[in-house]
Amino acid sequence: MSLVINIDDIPEDEEYKFDLVAKPDYFKVDPEEGILRKDVSVCGRLSKAGREVFLKGTISTEIEQVCSRCLEPHVFPVQAALTSHYVPAPEELETDMELHSSDTDVEFFNDNRIDMTQAVYDQMLLSLPLVQLCREDCKGICSKCGINRNKEECGCLEEDSIDPRLAVLKTLKDKLK
Numbered sequence: 672m673s674l675v676i677n678i679d680d681i682p683e684d685e686e687y688k689f690d691l692v693a694k695p696d697y698f699k700v701d702p703e704e705g706i707l708r709k710d711v712s713v714c715g716r717l718s719k720a721g722r723e724v725f726l727k728g729t730i731s732t733e734i735e736q737v738c739s740r741c742l743e744p745h746v747f748p749v750q751a752a753l754t755s756h757y758v759p760a761p762e763e764l765e766t767d768m769e770l771h772s773s774d775t776d777v778e779f780f781n782d783n784r785i786d787m788t789q790a791v792y793d794q795m796l797l798s799l800p801l802v803q804l805c806r807e808d809c810k811g812i813c814s815k816c817g818i819n820r821n822k823e824e825c826g827c828l829e830e831d832s833i834d835p836r837l838a839v840l841k842t843l844k845d846k847l848k
Contacts, residue, residue: 674713674787678757678780681719689728690714698792704799705734708746713791715753724757724785730794736803740811741819751798755790 674693681687691714695707715728730751735744760779778790810820815827833841 674791676717676785676787678719678724678783678785681717681724683719686716686718688714688716693788693791695732698788698795700734700792700795704796705736705747707732708735709733711791711795713753713787717785722759724780726753726755726757726785726787726790728753730791730798732795734795734799736799738805738809739803740809741805741821742812743805743819743821745803745805747799747803749795749798751794753787753790753794755787757785 674691674697676687676689690712693711693713695710698707698711700707709732712731713728715726718725730749730753732749733746734749735746737744755778757778757780760781778785780786805821812819813825813827816825818825
């Protein structure tokens with residue numbers, strides 16, 4: 672299904688409600704960001720004021736990511752708010768244009784059609800955490816033997832894992848006790 676809506680379908684005096692579903696392959700998500708594991712559900716409403724269209728809605732899906740500590744895949748549920756402001760594309764875009772903070776939510780449309788794909792994609796990625804963890808208390812992998820410490824304990828001692836360049840600080844800490 673497409674995330675494109677014809678603005679002539681939006682009534683001038685009332686909101687246009689929609690509930691759309693896009694398959695995961697509709698979006699070209701960079702594998703570094705994750706893999707879409709569920710259809711992307713986009714629901715909300717569009718309102719029109721002259722030639723400007725305002726979007727308010729929500730996005731719901733699931734993205735599989737790799738944990739930053741243990742390197743195991745995990746599924747992250749995405750529930751995000753979506754807002755955007757669509758205006759007709761100018762005939763000629765200026766390359767040396769000054770942007771204002773209000774311009775970050777402005778999208779352009781052509782041919783009386785609004786394509787919400789980019790706004791949905793951007794909001795999905797913005798809702799992802801900067802540090803991707805499978806769980807809050809993830810122990811990660813052992814830096815010595817590489818065992819996933821969430822699944823089993825390793826025989827490596829923490830003291831052995833001290834960087835030799837920082838060993839002098841450990842002796843200082845022991846003296847201060």
